[in-house]
Amino acid sequence: MFVGIDVGGTNLKAGLVDGEGRLLAAARRPLHFSGAEAFAADLAELALQAVRQGGAAPEDLESVGIGLPGAVDGGEVVYTANIPLKHVPLERLFRQHLDIPVYLGNDADCAAVGEFFCGAGRGCRDFVVVTLGTGIGAGIILNGRLQGGAASSEAGHMAIMQGGELCNCGRRGCWERYASATALIAQTRAAMEAHPESGLHAAAEALGAVDGRTAFQAALAGDETALAVCRQYVEYLAGGTTSLINILRPEAVAIGGGVAAAPEQLLLEPLRRIVEQEAYARHGGRVTRVVRAELGNDAGIIGAAFLEKVL
Numbered sequence: 001m002f003v004g005i006d007v008g009g010t011n012l013k014a015g016l017v018d019g020e021g022r023l024l025a026a027a028r029r030p031l032h033f034s035g036a037e038a039f040a041a042d043l044a045e046l047a048l049q050a051v052r053q054g055g056a057a058p059e060d061l062e063s064v065g066i067g068l069p070g071a072v073d074g075g076e077v078v079y080t081a082n083i084p085l086k087h088v089p090l091e092r093l094f095r096q097h098l099d100i101p102v103y104l105g106n107d108a109d110c111a112a113v114g115e116f117f118c119g120a121g122r123g124c125r126d127f128v129v130v131t132l133g134t135g136i137g138a139g140i141i142l143n144g145r146l147q148g149g150a151a152s153s154e155a156g157h158m159a160i161m162q163g164g165e166l167c168n169c170g171r172r173g174c175w176e177r178y179a180s181a182t183a184l185i186a187q188t189r190a191a192m193e194a195h196p197e198s199g200l201h202a203a204a205e206a207l208g209a210v211d212g213r214t215a216f217q218a219a220l221a222g223d224e225t226a227l228a229v230c231r232q233y234v235e236y237l238a239g240g241t242t243s244l245i246n247i248l249r250p251e252a253v254a255i256g257g258g259v260a261a262a263p264e265q266l267l268l269e270p271l272r273r274i275v276e277q278e279a280y281a282r283h284g285g286r287v288t289r290v291v292r293a294e295l296g297n298d299a300g301i302i303g304a305a306f307l308e309k310v311l
């Protein structure tokens with residue numbers, strides 16, 4: 001059995017996972033960061049809690065995997081986005097509390113590993129998961145091995161618009177500046193400002209806020225402004241997706257993150273159409289399937305648990 005730990009910006013989740021990828025038990029706690037040593041102790045304690053809840057014992061564990069929002073290098077956390085971990089030897093610190101093999105991974109990579117074994121990527125050898133969130137994360141598995149290593153993939157920072165909008169990374173025109181959930185929300189807000197008559201306003205009110213669902217809900221109700229926002233967003237999403245497909249030629253690309261739950265006819269169907277028209281495979285060769293990720297929030301836990309199989 002394995003434990004996978006998903007370190008989020010505000011919560012820690014640990015799951016006990018069997019060899020088939022079934023989540024047997026899960027434990028969670030809020031993240032209160034008070035230093036790397038205490039953080040490692042918290043993670044070990046949470047792992048043991050998941051083990052106990054699943055009716056197992058620490059001796060039953062083969063390994064623990066930890067997915068983090070940042071970059072890792074072997075047993076070291078190089079940096080994380082929301083937690084002040086910089087060059088922290090997390091594997092060593094963790095093993096002071098629970099001495100079993102520990103694997104570290106980037107969270108987008110873990111989502112890809114989870115989907116690869118238990119979700120949308122089952123049966124593939126070459127597979128990519130694009131996670132649409134605050135930014136865009138891409139987990140890339142080729143020939144059954146996770147790619148990127150220490151740096152993890154920064155596919156969200158390939159430019160789809162030379163000289164375009166300024167990204168947090170300092171470059172202009174990055175894909176995530178146009179096709180992340182954050183970007184979709186900004187595009188929705190801009191359309192609302194320009195079109196006070198649009199049904200986007202009612203949709204936002206019904207949802208309690210402008211979020212990644214607003215444009216899709218209003219578009220479903222037939223609002224023209226919302227439809228235009230969705231079409232433009234899918235164009236942006238397709239731009240980067242097509243480039244990834246042209247470079248990597250995977251068997252499948254799965255789209256994950258909250259935005260991926262949008263109605264099929266407004267997101268995945270038009271995305272597939274554009275990719276089909278634009279990907280190089282229209283000239284021949286392997287055609288990549290574009291699918292929805294299947295595991296939702298569990299992908300990170302299951303993927304972290306199975307990191308040892310793809311590193």
Ligand SMILES: [Zn+2]
Pocket residue numbers: 156157167168169170171174
């Ligand atoms: Zn960037």
